[in-house]
Every structure is written in structure tokens, then in C-alpha cells.
Amino acid sequence: MDRVPEVAVVGAGIVGLCTAYALAERGASVRVYESGVPGHGQSSGQSRIFRHAHDDPRLVEFTRQGRAVWDEWADRLGTELVSRDGVVALGSAVPGRLRILQDAGGIPVRTVDSAELRARMPMLADYEGPAMLDEGGGAIRTRAAIETLAGALGDAVVTEEVISVHPTDHGTVEVLSAAGREEYATAVVCAGLHTARMARGVGLSLPVRPAAHVRLTFQVRGAPPERVACLQDSSGDFGETGVYAAPYPGNGRYAVGLSQTVEVREDGSFADPGELVALNERARAYVSRALPGLDPEPVEYLHCWVTSLPWSEDGMAVWEADGIFFAAGHNLFKQAPRLGRALAGAALGEGLEDDLRPAAELGRPR
Numbered sequence: 001m002d003r004v005p006e007v008a009v010v011g012a013g014i015v016g017l018c019t020a021y022a023l024a025e026r027g028a029s030v031r032v033y034e035s036g037v038p039g040h041g042q043s044s045g046q047s048r049i050f051r052h053a054h055d056d057p058r059l060v061e062f063t064r065q066g067r068a069v070w071d072e073w074a075d076r077l078g079t080e081l082v083s084r085d086g087v088v089a090l091g092s093a094v095p096g097r098l099r100i101l102q103d104a105g106g107i108p109v110r111t112v113d114s115a116e117l118r119a120r121m122p123m124l125a126d127y128e129g130p131a132m133l134d135e136g137g138g139a140i141r142t143r144a145a146i147e148t149l150a151g152a153l154g155d156a157v158v159t160e161e162v163i164s165v166h167p168t169d170h171g172t173v174e175v176l177s178a179a180g181r182e183e184y185a186t187a188v189v190c191a192g193l194h195t196a197r198m199a200r201g202v203g204l205s206l207p208v209r210p211a212a213h214v215r216l217t218f219q220v221r222g223a224p225p226e227r228v229a230c231l232q233d234s235s236g237d238f239g240e241t242g243v244y245a246a247p248y249p250g251n252g253r254y255a256v257g258l259s260q261t262v263e264v265r266e267d268g269s270f271a272d273p274g275e276l277v278a279l280n281e282r283a284r285a286y287v288s289r290a291l292p293g294l295d296p297e298p299v300e301y302l303h304c305w306v307t308s309l310p311w312s313e314d315g316m317a318v319w320e321a322d323g324i325f326f327a328a329g330h331n332l333f334k335q336a337p338r339l340g341r342a343l344a345g346a347a348l349g350e351g352l353e354d355d356l357r358p359a360a361e362l363g364r365p366r
């Protein structure tokens with residue numbers, strides 16, 4: 001039998017794949033356990049937003065560093081991973097967020113007038129309120145990211161469900177899966193919805209709130225624009241205060257969702273499944289009012305779980321017990337390469353970065 005790798009990673013969503021890739025680039029041997037197909041969980045679907053705007057300056061800095069890792073990996077893997085078309089934000093939160101971004105330094109962000117807004121967002125209805133453009137942001141090419149990272153990891157990704165991860169009495173970590181048991185020097189659990197359950201097995205209680213989410217995709221009317229920004233709209237001018245939207249590769253389709261989610265019970269069941277349908281109706285109504293450049297009949301629905309931490313919808317943290325690391329949070333796609341490098345460093349014994357410890361509450365508005 002081949003030698004057992006040093007590190008086990010549980011989950012081949014974007015966070016697990018980035019962690020494994022970061023371990024591999026450090027020369028560590030790794031095995032990634034995935035119960036389904038890589039990227040089929042919360043990382044599923046086309047397109048996510050890469051934005052620098054956050055309410056916690058520490059998270060802005062983390063994201064700024066993360067953008068450089070996306071670019072480095074895109075060069076090495078030979079594929080575009082984040083578009084260069086920017087992110088437009090609308091609403092009264094703009095001046096405060098702009099200040100945080102400008103204070104951070106090195107992030108190309110500025111206000112835009114309605115003429116430039118029309119150029120950047122040709123399908124948006126007339127809008128006169130506060131608006132800013134994060135030129136360093138863009139649409140994450142999610143499928144390219146999942147496929148190239150999984151491809152680069154090759155046989156290191158195995159299709160197996162992990163039942164339990166726990167420390168042994170001789171300082172290693174045992175992973176029990178459908179295919180048997182293996183011992184590793186350490187393990188990193190990036191199992192999305194199932195991370196909190198696995199952490200309970202080693203005595204950790206993660207305050208993860210599972211919820212359900214829906215995002216709709218619309219066809220652009222006419223020829224796709226050459227460039228189109230992602231959108232964050234908290235203005236309320238079009239009847240909603242928490243909307244995000246991002247183009248698909250090629251700009252022919254645009255995905256739109258409300259930031260609001262539907263809480264589920266501890267066992268994952270819905271108190272009221274109708275709430276999810278109501279959210280999708282609101283997203284459709286928003287598109288009719290705010291985005292006349294889109295055909296208002298959705299062409300795709302993405303229903304998905306999300307896992308948030310209580311201090312912020314952008315919050316993230318890493319818990320540690322006996323050499324096993326558990327990563328949790330929401331809106332992690334954009335953070336995944338930088339978070340993956342941090343998790344790789346921790347797994348290799350360099351210690352966990354202070355900002356990622358749960359007590360730091362990274363992402364909490366300041």
C-alpha cells in the first residue's frame with residue numbers, strides 16, 4: 001500500500017480544495033475526502049462575487065491579500081479565476097464602506113456617477129443615489145476554480161464519506177470513512193454544512209447557523225455586454241435592501257439573489273418551506289424593477305444551504321482541537337485561497353493566525 005499522506009482534508013468544496021492545493025504547493029502530501037462530486041455543496045453553480053467591501057477592516061485586509069493569491073493561482077493554472085470587470089455597490093452604506101476601503105490602502109475603489117454606472121451596469125434601471133466601484137473585484141469563475149484545483153490535485157481527491165475524525169492517544173488523527181481507517185499527522189475539516197456536526201465529535205460546539213438560500217439566473221436581453229460588473233444593492237430604491245448579482249462567464253446570464261436566507265431547524269427541516277418560494281418571488285420582482293436589461297423569466301434556480309456565524313454574514317473562523325482544524329463561515333468563496341493558505345500553515349504546525357481564532361470574530365462590523 002502507498003504511504004498514507006500527512007494531512008487529511010475533509011470536503012472538496014472550494015475551501016477544502018484550496019487548502020489541499022496550498023498544502024501541495026508547500027510540498028506536503030494530502031488526501032481530500034469528498035462524499036459527492038467536488039464543488040457540489042455550497043460551492044455549486046456558476047459565478048460568485050469577489051468584493052473587497054466588508055464592515056471589518058481586518059477582513060478587508062484579508063480579502064486584499066486573497067485577491068493576490070487568486071491572481072497567482074490563475075497564472076499558474078493558466079485560466080481566468082476572477083474577472084476584471086469590478087463590483088458596483090449602491091446605497092447609503094457606500095460612504096462608510098468606501099472609507100474603510102480607502103483607509104486599507106492599495107484597493108482601487110472610487111465613487112461613480114450615473115453615466116459611469118450605466119456603462120458598467122448596462123442592464124440597471126436609472127439610479128441617482130450613492131454608488132461606488134471596486135475595480136479590483138469581479139465575478140469568480142467558480143466552475144473553472146473547482147475544476148482546475150481538483151484537476152491539479154488529481155488522485156489526492158477520493159470519493160469517500162468521512163464518518164468521524166478524532167485524535168488518537170499517540171498524537172495522530174484517525175479518519176474513519178466508508179473505505180476504512182487511516183491515521184494522519186493532522187486533519188482539516190472543510191465539510192460545509194457538516195463541519196459543526198464533525199466538530200461536536202471532538203467536543204467543540206461551533207455556533208454555525210444553517211439556513212437555506214435561493215438564487216435565480218436571468219438571460220441578458222440582446223447581445224451580452226462586453227463588460228459587466230457584479231452588483232451589491234442595499235439602496236432600497238428598487239424595493240429591496242440586500243441584493244447581490246453576478247454575471248456568468250460570457251456575460252449572457254446574470255445571477256441574482258437576496259442576501260436574506262431562510263432559517264432551518266437543528267435537524268435541517270423547514271419550519272415553513274413557503275418562505276423560500278417567497279424569497280424567489282421577491283428576487284423576480286426586484287429584477288423587473290431594477291434590471292430591465294434582463295428577461296424577467298428566470299432560466300435557472302440554485303437552491304443551496306448556507307452556514308453563517310452569528311457575528312456577521314461575512315464572518316469566518318477556524319476552531320482547533322487536538323491537531324484537527326474546523327473551518328466555518330459564509331461568503332467564503334472569495335476568501336478560499338487565502339483561507340486555504342492559512343489552514344495549510346496551521347496544519348503544518350505554524351500556528352493558526354490570530355484573526356482566524358473564534359474569539360477574534362473576524363468579519364464583525366467595527
Ligand SMILES: Cc1cc2nc3c(=O)[nH]c(=O)nc-3n(C[C@H](O)[C@H](O)[C@H](O)COP(=O)(O)OP(=O)(O)OC[C@H]3O[C@@H](n4cnc5c(N)ncnc54)[C@H](O)[C@@H]3O)c2cc1C
Pocket residue numbers: 010011012013014015016033034035036037038039040041042043044047048049050160161162163190191192193194213214215244257302304305306329330331332333334335
Ligand atoms: C447562492 C449562493 C451565492 C453565494 N454568493 C457568494 C459570493 O458572491 N461570494 C462569496 O465569496 N461567497 C458566496 N457564497 C458562499 C460560498 O459559495 C460558500 O461560502 C463556499 O462555497 C463554501 O465552501 P466550502 O468549501 O466551505 O463548503 P462546501 O462547498 O459546502 O463544501 C463542503 C464539501 O464537504 C463535503 N462533505 C461534507 N461532509 C462530508 C463527509 N462527511 N465526508 C466527505 N465529504 C463531506 C460536501 O459534499 C461538500 O462538497 C454563496 C453561496 C451560495 C449558496
